[in-house]
Amino acid sequence: MDEKITIINLHKSFGQQVVFSGLHLSVYAGEILCIIGKSGSGKSVLLKHCIGILKPDSGSILVDGQKFSNDDSDASIIKKFGVLFQGGALFDSMNVYDNIAFPLRRQGASEEIIAQKIPELLAHVGLKGIEARMSSELSGGIQKRVALARAIAKNPEIMLYDEPTTGVDPINSGSLYRLIAYMQKTFHVTSVIVTHDMRLAFTIADRIAMLHDGTIIAEGTPQQIKECQDTVVQQFVSGKAAV
Ligand SMILES: Nc1ncnc2c1ncn2[C@@H]1O[C@H](COP(=O)(O)OP(=O)(O)OP(=O)(O)O)[C@@H](O)[C@H]1O
Numbered sequence: 001m002d003e004k005i006t007i008i009n010l011h012k013s014f015g016q017q018v019v020f021s022g023l024h025l026s027v028y029a030g031e032i033l034c035i036i037g038k039s040g041s042g043k044s045v046l047l048k049h050c051i052g053i054l055k056p057d058s059g060s061i062l063v064d065g066q067k068f069s070n071d072d073s074d075a076s077i078i079k080k081f082g083v084l085f086q087g088g089a090l091f092d093s094m095n096v097y098d099n100i101a102f103p104l105r106r107q108g109a110s111e112e113i114i115a116q117k118i119p120e121l122l123a124h125v126g127l128k129g130i131e132a133r134m135s136s137e138l139s140g141g142i143q144k145r146v147a148l149a150r151a152i153a154k155n156p157e158i159m160l161y162d163e164p165t166t167g168v169d170p171i172n173s174g175s176l177y178r179l180i181a182y183m184q185k186t187f188h189v190t191s192v193i194v195t196h197d198m199r200l201a202f203t204i205a206d207r208i209a210m211l212h213d214g215t216i217i218a219e220g221t222p223q224q225i226k227e228c229q230d231t232v233v234q235q236f237v238s239g240k241a242a243v
């Protein structure tokens, strides 16, 4: 299987605090990989390494076999990603239309193309006709869906989701799972989801990887993770660990 993202022997510390101590992980083309781990284990930091916002102390991150190099070629790697940040991160002072238009305008798309694309994107996330609403008036769940439309607008090859269901009630979480799976099928992306929502991981992941103490301590299909004998994994999966 083709590797979309390859993380090799990643080390990262902030001052005295070691976040990664030799982490290896592969993300395969077309899969949904869920990365689970308790709060503070480094899930968001890992995603930030994938898109080059944070740099490794040592080790490497390859995207389609290409390494970040701190020059212009990095832009072509970054372009492959659509990201749903923890917290949605819409621009409060903009309406829905301008929020979704933002990445398209930055890419230099014409206003005519944008005007055609936005209703289509909103239809994909089940939110037709809300172009004029201000982001600040929308509920958390709706904001996540708008943020998803914005992330997919650039036709990314890889979607990264940071805690997509946090702050969303269980019923709306269910529809968000379906939406993520729908995006996967419709846009043929590769998806990496970091979450402590085990229901999400077991519902939609092709594979699950558990991050703990600076490395990936277990990875496999949802079934393999359920059957994993490791105590830390078991506690986390059964919800017995403090998160
Ligand atoms: N820019 C930074 N500077 C210093 N420390 C940081 C920075 N970013 C993250 N950290 C620290 O690295 C550790 C991992 O943080 P991270 O945000 O990746 O955790 P997480 O697994 O995403 O947690 P949560 O589930 O709560 O979102 C934390 O202890 C955090 O305080």
Ligand SMILES: [Mg+2]
Residues within 6 Å of the ligand: 043, 044, 045, 086, 162, 163
């Ligand atoms: Mg986080």
